[in-house]
Amino acid sequence: MNKIITILLLYIQIQSKIIIYLVIALTGKNFNPNPDKPINKQYHKLQIDSMPIIEALDKLDYKQLLIDYQLKNGKTLKPIKRRKQSNIPKSLTCPKCNAPHDYLYDNTGGRGQFQCKVCSCTFNYKNRFSKSAILRCPYCSKVLEKIKERKDYYIYKCKSDDCSFYLSNLKKMSKEEKSLFKEKPHKFKVRYIYRQFNFDFKPLSKDNEQLPTVDISRIHASQHTLGLILTYYVNYGLSSRRTTAIMEDIHQLKISHQTVLNYAEYVGTLVKPFIDNYPYELSDSFCADETYIKVNGKWQYIFFFFDAVKKIILSYHVSPNRDTLSAIKAIDDFLSKLKSIPKGLSFVVDGNPIYLLAQHFFAQHDINFDVTQVIGLTNDDPISTEHRPLKQIIERLNRTFKLSYKSTNGFKSSKGSIAFVNLFVAYFNFLRPHSSLEKSIPVVIPQLKDLPHMPARWIKLINLSQEYLIEQQSA
Numbered sequence: 480m481n482k483i484i485t486i487l488l489l490y491i492q493i494q495s496k497i498i499i500y501l502v503i504a505l506t507g508k509n510f511n512p513n514p515d516k517p518i519n520k521q522y523h524k525l526q527i528d529s530m531p532i533i534e535a536l537d538k539l540d541y542k543q544l545l546i547d548y549q550l551k552n553g554k555t556l557k558p559i560k561r562r563k564q565s566n567i568p569k570s571l572t573c574p575k576c577n578a579p580h581d582y583l584y585d586n587t588g589g590r591g592q593f594q595c596k597v598c599s600c601t602f603n604y605k606n607r608f609s610k611s612a613i614l615r616c617p618y619c620s621k622v623l624e625k626i627k628e629r630k631d632y633y634i635y636k637c638k639s640d641d642c643s644f645y646l647s648n649l650k651k652m653s654k655e656e657k658s659l660f661k662e663k664p665h666k667f668k669v670r671y672i673y674r675q676f677n678f679d680f681k682p683l684s685k686d687n688e689q690l691p692t693v694d695i696s697r698i699h700a701s702q703h704t705l706g707l708i709l710t711y712y713v714n715y716g717l718s719s720r721r722t723t724a725i726m727e728d729i730h731q732l733k734i735s736h737q738t739v740l741n742y743a744e745y746v747g748t749l750v751k752p753f754i755d756n757y758p759y760e761l762s763d764s765f766c767a768d769e770t771y772i773k774v775n776g777k778w779q780y781i782f783f784f785f786d787a788v789k790k791i792i793l794s795y796h797v798s799p800n801r802d803t804l805s806a807i808k809a810i811d812d813f814l815s816k817l818k819s820i821p822k823g824l825s826f827v828v829d830g831n832p833i834y835l836l837a838q839h840f841f842a843q844h845d846i847n848f849d850v851t852q853v854i855g856l857t858n859d860d861p862i863s864t865e866h867r868p869l870k871q872i873i874e875r876l877n878r879t880f881k882l883s884y885k886s887t888n889g890f891k892s893s894k895g896s897i898a899f900v901n902l903f904v905a906y907f908n909f910l911r912p913h914s915s916l917e918k919s920i921p922v923v924i925p926q927l928k929d930l931p932h933m934p935a936r937w938i939k940l941i942n943l944s945q946e947y948l949i950e951q952q953s954a
């Protein structure tokens with residue numbers, strides 16, 4: 480029985496291929512088998528080609544070079560003695576011989592020009608990759624040419640006229656397109672393009688996480704008072720001034736609104752490592768969205784990634800820019816919460832090309848996942864029924880966030896806004912009953928479950944965060 484079904488399915492697949500082929504043959508147009516899939520108009524220009532062939536150049540081995548030096552000179556080549564602390568990142572190694580940062584001279588006093596003491600290679604952040612590899616076109620194997628330098632990446636192009644990628648794109652053009660191409664070749668993307676990123680960012684590295692230093696002793700309020708303040712300020716979304724008013728009117732406690740802000744900042748900083756390292760049980764359905772927050776009169780972006788089934792926020796990166804590096808950092812925060820990166824990992828994002836660029840960045844580090852871009856996920860464009868539930872989930876998250884954020888009237892500093900977002904995430908993941916989870920909390924922490932009220936839960940959460948931090952600091 481199963482066999483028959485398999486054969487029939489195969490038969491259907493073959494038939495559908497034949498139909499598509501016939502349609503293309505008859506009309507000369509590519510037939511879109513999925514017509515109600517939204518088409519990305521705004522970002523249509525950006526098309527990302529497959530990875531190039533990366534050919535590693537002959538690499539030297541600094542360990543061998545050090546042994547050779549010892550044999551030749553009768554003494555060891557010592558790491559560089561520095562008079563003052565260097566700005567060289569610990570993750571930086573020599574592109575030619577892999578020597579660690581202790582062997583790298585900072586040639587320009589922090590402006591990013593380095594020299595390796597072991598092999599004498601000079602390099603900078605931007606050209607270090609080209610010192611260790613050459614890039615070839617995956618279609619014709621010709622060496623790619625660097626054609627543009629952007630802030631975050633270089634653009635390489637295959638300029639070969641015999642390239643199969645180029646030739647097949649030319650072939651696909653209609654008559655009108657061909658004549659337009661002759662006039663305005665720059666309007667068409669017909670050649671293979673590759674983007675080489677210049678960030679000094681190591682994906683999924685523990686170095687990306689910094690343990691905060693919080694002086695919790697500066698909180699003079701009693702635990703219950705602190706719990707009350709957080710409940711009003713975060714759960715109920717009251718402004719710091721309204722929180723002050725309610726503390727006085729109802730609880731007869733005089734607390735300045737600046738104190739409310741200060742406490743929020745301490746606790747927000749304190750809970751982050753706990754949120755980030757909690758052993759979440761996740762589904763396999765993830766999506767992302769950006770929202771805004773005002774800091775010092777300027778808009779900043781928050782990149783939310785979350786588990787669409789479990790309603791757990793996994794990434795909440797705040798950045799002044801909506802750029803590729805921010806998307807990379809947000810994805811990195813998200814990926815680091817997965818126990819391992821599952822085969823076929825995929826998540827849904829809006830149409831912003833930064834996610835595709837980020838996908839390429841990770842692919843270059845052997846971290847592979849799929850990005851499904853859905854236009855209309857966060858605005859009023861038409862959207863396919865398949866993704867409508869996701870749109871509702873995202874809108875609900877955004878509404879919840881805006882509700883608690885609205886009353887804060889923006890932040891004076893990045894520190895304050897980041898701390899507030901941290902508090903919001905702690906609340907959303909660990910404290911807030913979720914309507915679509917039948918009023919249960921996305922992540923039930925056993926120690927919080929039986930506590931009588933919200934202030935007590937906040938205090939327990941703070942204690943757990945503190946314990947976690949102490950554990951990490953002494954590890």
Ligand SMILES: [Zn+2]
Pocket residue numbers: 541573574575576577578595596597598599600
């Ligand atoms: Zn070297």
Ligand SMILES: [Zn+2]
Pocket residue numbers: 616617618619620621637638639642643644671
């Ligand atoms: Zn080529």
